[in-house]
Amino acid sequence: RKIAIFVSYSGYGYQGMQRNKGCKTIEGDLEEALFKAGAIAESTFGDPRKIDWARAARTDKGVSAAGQVVSGRFFVDPPGFVERVNSHLPKQIRVLGFTRVTGTFSAKNLCDRRRYEYVLPVFALDPASHRVESPTIEAANPGDNLGEAITSEDVEEDTTSTTGTTTGRFTPTCTCTSSDLETGFTFGDEERAKLTKILQNYVGTRYFHNFTCRVKPEDPSTQRYITSYEAGEVFTIQGCKFVRCTVIGQSFMLHQIRKMIGLAVAVMRGDAPETIFERAFRRDTKIGVPMAPELGLFLDECLYTAYNQRFAGSHEEVSLKSFEKEIAEFKTEVIYPHIASTEAKDGVFARWLHGLTKERYPD
Structure with missing residues (x-):
């Protein structure tokens, strides 16, 4: 029968959601667990087209999800489907439940909007935090007006050995709890309003060719619609202060x-000046845009408003309403602690901040 399966997972150690031959992926582990649980026949195992497999969102390497949706034709009987599948999955991947859907349902094609959350340490918003007086890494495109700022991946390759011992030119550390004391910076209502105002620049229909890779500016797929983008209140994980930045849009491009x-x-x-947004959305302008670490990003929910309205009288809603408690627990026990502990241990955001310099973004 055609069903929609709701899944939560931590993307740590995985090369993304989408199956990729030779790589460890969420879909790969989920498909194998479904097969072992008897939900996929041996004759169709390994060929997603035969079971009409579809995912709502293709999360990238290291990115987590609280509310991913996968649809397909699976055997759910006898009772105990969720427990059987979870018994074959690692603890960082949990099937929450499922609902029966129409025969033409597609988790990808019928998803109206997708909500993502980016959990950002407050110290990253402190203008005085993690400054480097003389940046040692050149812009990726020195001939451009704006060169690409260094990413967390670039610093990782240059400064950290496979054992985790820092060997590079600087040794940034996480200052989750020391920022307020050292600089006097606090993230209050005024700062929250300022950040939300900045994020509002993305709302509406925009051309995002400068916010992805390997796509030409004239490609029509770079036009995306963002419904809302807001900064939340500060919350604390393992002694570190964070702020949630929540974005809702129809779909999103790579990175x-x-x-x-x-x-x-x-x-x-x-x-960078706030006027940079005007240039970033111009199709005749190519600029470098800094890419924040993958660590803070996760898919929060996939929304199916039109489908639910159309089939309200014959099918159950495709929504996370029945799993709010389980999702809240997964965030609290798995996703948020991983973000905080990884930052405390590896200083991912701290390293990344060393690549943000005024020299890269002139007025």
Whole structure:
């Protein structure tokens, strides 16, 4: 029968959601668990087209999800489907439940909007935090007006050995709890309003060719519609203060959200003028945009408003309403602690901030 399966997972250690031969992916582990649980026949295992497999969103390497949706034709009987599948999955991947859907349902094609959350440490918004007086890494495109700022991946390759020992030119550390004491910076109502105002630059229909990669500016797929983008209140995980940045849009391109956050942080810290957004959306302009670390990003929910309205009388809603408690627990026990502990251990955001400099983004 055609069903929609609701899944939560931590993307740590995975090369993304989408199956990719030779790589460890969420879909790969989920498909194998479904097969072992008897939900996929041996004759169709390994060929997603035969079971009409579809995912709502293709999360990238290291990116987590609280409310991913996968649809397909699976055997759900006898009772105990969820428990059987979870028994074959690692703890960082959990099937929450499922609902029966129409025969033509597609988790990808019928998803109206997708909501993502980016959890940003407050110290990253402090203009005085993690400054480097003389940046040692050149812009990726020195001939451009704006060179690409260094990403967390670039610093990782240059400064950290496979054992985790820092060997590079600087040794940034996480200052989750020391920022307020050292600089006097606090993220209150005024700062929250300022960050939300910056994020509002993305709302509406825009051309995001500068917020992805390997796509030409004239490609029509770069036009995307963002419904809302807001900064939330400060909350604390393991002694570290964070702020949620929540974006809702129809669909997103590769690295788009991480680059939107990256540029917003650069503007918030005073490393780029707010007028940069006008240039970033111009199709005749190619600029470098900093890409925030993958660590803070996760898919929060996939929304099916039109489908639910159309089939309200014959099918159950495709929504997370029945799993709010389980999702809240997964965020609290898995996703948020991983973000905080990884930052405390590896200083991912701290390293990334060393690449944000005013020299890269002139007025």
